[in-house]
Amino acid sequence: KAGVTQTPRYLIKTRGQQVTLSCSPISGHRSVSWYQQTPGQGLQFLFEYFSETQRNKGNFPGRFSGRQFSNSRSEMNVSTLELGDSALYLCASSGDRLETQYFGPGTRLLVL
Amino acid sequence: GEDVEQSLFLSVREGDSSVINCTYTDSSSTYLYWYKQEPGAGLQLLTYIFSNMDMKQDQRLTVLLNKKDKHLSLRIADTQTGDSAIYFCAETPGGSYIPTFGRGTSLIVHP
Numbered sequence: 001k002a003g004v005t006q007t008p009r010y011l012i013k014t015r016g017q018q019v020t021l022s023c024s025p026i027s028g029h030r031s032v033s034w035y036q037q038t039p040g041q042g043l044q045f046l047f048e049y050f051s052e053t054q055r056n057k058g059n060f061p062g063r064f065s066g067r068q069f070s071n072s073r074s075e076m077n078v079s080t081l082e083l084g085d086s087a088l089y090l091c092a093s094s095g096d097r098l099e100t101q102y103f104g105p106g107t108r109l110l111v112l
Numbered sequence: 113g114e115d116v117e118q119s120l121f122l123s124v125r126e127g128d129s130s131v132i133n134c135t136y137t138d139s140s141s142t143y144l145y146w147y148k149q150e151p152g153a154g155l156q157l158l159t160y161i162f163s164n165m166d167m168k169q170d171q172r173l174t175v176l177l178n179k180k181d182k183h184l185s186l187r188i189a190d191t192q193t194g195d196s197a198i199y200f201c202a203e204t205p206g207g208s209y210i211p212t213f214g215r216g217t218s219l220i221v222h223p
Contacts, residue, residue, distance in 0.1 A: 004154075033210065043155075043200065043213040056210050090154050098209040099143045103154035 002027065004093050004104035012110045018079040021107045025072050025093030031055075032074040033101060034066060037088040046089075049074055078109075086111045116214035118201050123220045130188040132217045134201030137182060141203040144177060145211060146186045149198045158186070158199075188219075196221045 005024045013019050025032050033056075034046040045058040049068035066076040072093075078085055088108050092101040116136045124130045136144070142163050147155040161168045161175045161184075168175045174187040184203075188195055198218050202211035 006154075031209075042215045045210055045212075048210060056208070092155075094209070099160065099204065100157060101211070102157065103147075105152075105154045 004091055004102055006089075006091050006104040006107050008107060009105065010108050010110075012112060013081050014112050015081055015083060017081050018077060019081060019109060020075055020077045021089055021091075021109075023074045023076075023091030023093075023104060025074070025091075026095065026102055029093035029095045029102075030072055031094040031098060032068055032072065033092045033094075034074070034076050035090040035092065036060075037090055037106070038086075043090070046076065081111045083111050085109065115212045116201055116203055118199075118214040118217045120215065121218050121220070123222065124191050126191060126193055126221055126223050128191055130186075130191045130195070130219055130221075132186045132188075132199050132201075132219065134184040134186075134214055135182055136184065136201070136203045138203060138205045138212075139182065140206035141182075142206050143204045143211075144175075144184050145200075145202040145204075146173075146175065146184075147200040147202060147213075149200065149216070151197075155200065191219075191221050193221050193223070195219060 007022045031050045033048040037043045048056040052068045063079045068074045088106045090106045092103045118134045145160040146158045172189045176185045198216040200216045201214040
């Protein structure tokens with residue numbers, strides 16, 4: 001089974017721009033979660049989607065949004081980028097055993 | 113304070129055992145996890161333990177849980193240079209499958 005894939009792997013944007021990141025979960029997995037990882041804040045939960053519905057949400061501003069498609073692929077969008085949005089964005093998927101999450105390699109975003 | 117705490121660094125000699133410790137605050141935690149992150153990579157789930165268990169062993173990995181003290185440890189036997197990575201402890205509070213992560217412990221294995 002292929003693992004979780006994320007595209008693009010690296011991205012450079014400037015302040016004020018917006019960005020869309022993509023995540024393809026493991027085949028058959030319906031839950032997709034997004035995390036932000038920074039040296040200062042560590043790993044922080046953004047949101048979780050299950051069967052196209054946002055089921056859980058972390059404490060991030062409304063500039064961070066996401067969606068999930070019928071094939072379980074998910075995208076997250078960050079609008080009006082700030083320097084502090086520079087981070088590694090990780091996606092994780094879960095199957096029937098929701099207690100086990102499998103992570104993708106991440107998208108490293110640099111905001112200049 | 114943080115919900116999950118870990119020491120930042122651990123240095124061991126190749127062949128020795130490594131013990132990485134973690135404390136958490138949520139007494140309703142249901143699952144406790146250990147993840148490994150290598151440079152430039154995502155997180156790899158190493159093992160996890162249900163809160164009603166005291167110990168779990170998986171090849172070179174042993175997880176010990178002291179629920180009374182809210183203390184979790186990961187022991188890696190016969191540590192190899194390939195074990196050098198950041199190890200994250202995480203817990204899920206009761207009723208949720210969304211883990212809360214510690215800051216990670218950097219394990220450095222030297223010859």
